[in-house]
Amino acid sequence: MTDxxxxxxxxxxxxxxxxSFKRRFSExxxxxxIDAGFTCPNRDGSKGVGGCTYCNNNSFNPAYCSPKKTVTEQILLGIDFFNTKYKAQYYLAYFQAYSNTYGSLDHLKQIYEEALSHEKVxxxxxxxxxxxxxxxLLSYLEELAKDYYISIEYGVESLNDRALEAINRGHSYQEAEKTIMRTSGRGIHIGAHLVNGLPFDTPQMMIEHAVKLSNLPIDTLKMHQLQILNHTIMAKEYEVEPEKFYLFEMEEYLDFVVDVIERINPRVSLERFINQAPKGWLIAPKWGVKNFEFVDKLDKRLVERDSWQGKLFKEIE
Incomplete structure (x- = not known):
């Protein structure tokens, strides 16, 4: 299979x-x-308080990213930051922190269009x-998608409502599936996100979650291992009941990811497999590998097992 x-x-x-991204863009x-100062319905009281139990946005926000700065200021700082590393030619404005569609349509239009007004975005x-x-909002984004690359990344996290309830998510899997279906066919790139290791999810269930999601009209799947981070509700829960959480060992997770890859729809592109918390934030599991090192190990494990994406894929009817 090597050639x-x-x-x-x-x-x-x-x-x-x-x-797949390089095939779409020549540059x-x-x-x-960008942190545009959003919150979430399970954080501001409309569906709950405290947010998702594992969430600490400070653990992944870059230094230049702050709601105290305007969208334009964050874009300019981001361009300066990346220009010194890559001399990148063009950019995507990534509204990442919290729920970036949680606001009035007028407000959303204002911040999205502010980002798109920069000639390099x-x-x-x-x-x-x-x-x-x-x-x-979907109709508005559908119009934007005629002239720009528009991607929505949905935090699905798990297909098990019991797990979603345990992390104070505030929505069901059924809502996620319905929203993915409402988004499809509009020219919008659809991404979905899963966390592997949540309470009440077994490894077999996690594989089934990825397979079922890959049968929906998503374009990209991101997943990562559950990490227990400092200054979160989950950190306190972990201290009291560590057995509630499925924390993979790295070698085990490598084989788990191969099990996922060989069963999911080959049409779906895979963007991420692990999360990497900054030093000082991570309580467990402490693997000590960077993203590129994990990907290198994954490539080798796929060769060892003579496996590839979709090898065992069966379409769900």
Missing amino acids: MQFQWGNNKRYNDFPS RIQKIS VGLVIGTRPDCVSDS
Whole structure:
């Protein structure tokens, strides 16, 4: 199989997002994270308080990213930051912190259009929850998608409502599926996100979650291992009941990811497999590997097992 070219156009054993992105854009494209000061319905009291039990946005926000700065200021700082590293030619404004569709349509239009007004910004990536997306917003984004790259990343997290309830998520899986279906067919790139290791989710269930999601009209799947982070509700729960959480060992997780890859729809591109918390934030599990090191190990494990994305894929009817 080593010289085989797969249906996604190269000999990599899974449909990796960077390659699919390069096929779409001829220039290098870099995401610039933006914190536009949003909150979430399970944080502001409309559905709950405290947010998701695992959440600490400070653990992944870049230094230049702050709601105290305007969208334009954050874009300019982000461009300065990445120019010194990559000399990137164009950018996507990545609305990442909290639920970035949770506001009035007028406000959303204002901040999205502010981001798109920069000549080097060619699109938006909008991270949000499936219960914070109206049909009027989708119609607006559908219009934007005629001229720009527009992506919505839905935090699905689990397909098990018991797990969603345990993390104070505030929505069901059914809501996620319905919203993905409402978003499809509009020219909007659809991403979905899963966390592997939540309470009440077993490894077999987690595999089934990824497979079922890959049968929906999503374009990209992101997943990562559950991490217990400092200054979260989950950290306090972990201290009292560590057995509630499924924390993978790294070698076990490598095989788990291969099990997922060989069963999911080959049409879906895979953007991420692990999360990497900054030093000082992580309580457990402490693997000590960077993203690129994990991907290198994954490539080798796929060769060892002579596996590839979709090898065992069966369409769900």
